[in-house]
């Protein structure tokens with residue numbers, strides 16, 4: 001099965017109208033983290049729950065993995081109601097949190113054997129499973145080294161292996177590549193792809209990297225303000241946006257608002273938006289519109305630093321559904 005192919009139709013995860021409000025801290029008003037969240041993830045697929053910081057992804061994962069309870073709504077994982085049978089759900093899932101659960105003063109092998117024993121595997125079974133997972137995670141050579149000597153990427157791959165030790169039907173991966181360098185991110189992507197098919201399980205991946213979801217997930221849901229704004233396969237979502245994306249970076253001494261105004265006056269260009277010094281717009285025929293846009297900016301005295309034509313990305317999908325650029329929403333929440 002290719003990474004984008006649509007898997008079987010049985011949902012392995014179902015969320016219906018989940019609501020969760022946190023009490024306000026230090027006199028602040030309560031925060032509605034989930035505001036009627038509904039989605040379904042098909043069995044055997046990688047499902048990407050994406051959204052900027054603060055969108056509600058971690059809250060959703062905590063509820064689905066029984067670490068927290070929703071105020072209302074229904075959630076089922078592997079066909080089991082999470083509120084009614086949390087212990088059964090826990091036996092069917094693996095959870096890889098953002099923070100590592102591995103002991104840095106033990107070796108990778110020792111960590112995996114211990115995790116297997118804690119999950120109820122017999123000694124020999126835990127050792128066999130540990131070796132199998134180390135091989136799958138490209139950690140065999142490092143198996144007898146203390147985890148504190150591992151690189152960030154190796155430690156993260158070990159965390160994922162620990163989450164898989166009891167062969168869960170559903171694996172939750174919370175922001176698996178946050179903090180990794182590009183090479184380690186790419187390795188982790190390969191790792192997630194190969195284990196999802198080798199272990200034939202459902203993976204719910206939360207991420208604030210849209211490119212990560214695009215690469216790995218058969219289906220994605222874009223979460224913002226505790227609600228799903230759009231869902232479908234990445235290709236389906238991008239196909240809804242016809243034409244090309246025009247992306248223009250204005251020079252440091254140029255006025256982005258003026259550039260935006262110039263582009264808005266060109267009839268073949270629409271949905272013009274501005275995020276810092278980057279102007280994004282859409283057009284039916286990028287090859288014709290880009291020279292036209294550059295000529296108009298030049299005539300208006302706006303200096304351009306970069307100009308790109310691109311097929312629509314999930315960034316454009318996000319912009320279409322929220323009216324604001326994804327990078328701006330992410331940065332805004334981090335700064336808040």
Ligand SMILES: Nc1ncnc2c1ncn2[C@@H]1O[C@H](COP(=O)(O)OP(=O)(O)OP(=O)(O)O)[C@@H](O)[C@H]1O
Pocket residue numbers: 022023025031032033051052053054055056057058059060208
């Ligand atoms: N324990 C808590 N008490 C109060 N507010 C909280 C709590 N946990 C989360 N929130 C708030 O709920 C909202 C959703 O947070 P959540 O962590 O679920 O989002 P997220 O999409 O996972 O973000 P991130 O990527 O930063 O983890 C945010 O406004 C956050 O500040």
